Amino acid sequence: MTLIEVEGLRKRFRTRRGPVEAVAGIDFQVEAGEFVGYAGPNGAGKSTTVKMMSGILLPSGGRVEVCGMVPYRERKRLARRMGVVFGQRTQLWWDLPLEESFELVGHLYRIPAAERAARLRRLEEVLALGPLLAVPVRSLSLGQRMRAELAAAVLPSPEVLFLDEPTIGLDVEAKAAVRDFLRELNRDEGTTVILTTHDLDDITRLCSRLMIIDHGRLIYDGTVEALRSAYGTTRVLVVDLAEDEPVQLAGAVQARAEGRRRWLEFARDEVSAAELIARLLAGHEVADLTLEEPDIEDIVRRIYRGEAPP
């Protein structure tokens, strides 16, 4: 089932320096149950797209439909079926104990009391919120607060969840807690998640699909693996030689040398790692070796810079 349909979507802003096309005609569809990462440099049009999908902004052109509704036209009805978490702002009641926020959300989204209690018990357990319920939101740490924000956003069992930088500023442990929760939510409840982030780690760990936007256009839409194989054709063999000697190998270029360590770059589609290692071992005594896959961070940076796939 298609949950989000975007077709020729545009948004033009008028600024003092003339009109700016923040979103310049993008098309995509998201099926129910997908976990989509939405990346792009600052000002690429990420949040403008999300705002159009959540009904905060009216498109200047094209079509957007979420859960079968036109967001800006059926804002309130759609609001009942979607959850929104903006990493740097709170959806909770700042001065009140956390449990009151959950209670208000329950009333706001008309969740029957028994259902709310049951769901809350589960969320409290998964997100370890129990000890925090009586604490005013403003006294929570950032990691605690983000867990609470997620609980509040998914309490009404939304079909689609829009997340904007949910792990920003979190420490390693808090990041892991947030990611685990999202992964389980997507897997167990089938919640569709659109994750806007700068943190590519979030994307590689969570998303089945990655969309990259730049200058208001969708420049990549596919899996992380496909991106790696399309752009990341250069792999690196790191070799620790038994003796300090020059290395010459057909199909590989020495990128760096440090003591007895050599970095040998080679193209995935020209020579396999196994073949290269065999050639290496035939002529040299090797103490150790590792194979480095292209870094997704690196690949995306190259895409932002406008480098076409080789």
Add this chain to the structure above:
Amino acid sequence: MAEHTRVYLRLAAASVRSTARRPAYLAARTVAAALIVAIEVAGVVLMLDRFGSIGGWRPPEVLLLFGLAFTAQGLALVFGDTLEADKMSELVRRGTFDQVLTRPASPLGWVVASYVDTRFLGRMLAGAATVVWAADRAGVAWTPGRAALAALAVACAAAIIFGVLLAAAGFTFVTVQGSEAVNVLIFGGQYLASYPMQIYGSPLRFMFVWVVPIGLAIYVPALGVLGRQGPPGLPGWLAWLAAPVAGAFVALGGLAWRAGIRHYVGTGS
């Protein structure tokens, strides 16, 4: 409908509880707001003392007008305080309003109910006390009709002030992302104004928050309460006209607010 109302009442209650988490702060704000009314009343008393009367109105009669106006302002600002330009533009600039738009609620209901300011309850109560005191000094014999007139005056003046605030808030959506210069010209004075001036900062606000509502909704009913003859051409039944006028103000304010939201959704922040 009843369910809707309950949600907004819950939001309002949450907003009051938020302030009540700091009881001393809440009490200080409320008492301070009431004290300011007392100071303003004292100012009027002192001024009237010099002149004896204004246009044939004795001091307690003038005070009754002021008392009704204070009560109405307090009532309007308990709910409408966030609609003031500086507070609205803050909501917009901080992105809070974007979040309001993602809630299954009316944005106006949300904004009004979520930012109830109990400080103005102090103003309202002090205003009501002024009315009672001034009426006593002016020798008003309260009848159900006169009490109804006073209540009508307060309700209508409050509605008019609320309507004006609503329209101003609608306008804020346009100015926030417009040139900042416009903002400074129209609203800039507020940032500099100290507290008492906040109530009637610029001449424009003075005009709308004092002159228009008092002229329309307070002066004429007050004549009835005091049992005074108005100037010729101002018949007593005119007082009841205040209700439709107030309704029109709220309706126009509502239209401006909706236009503002449409603009906001169209252009973003």
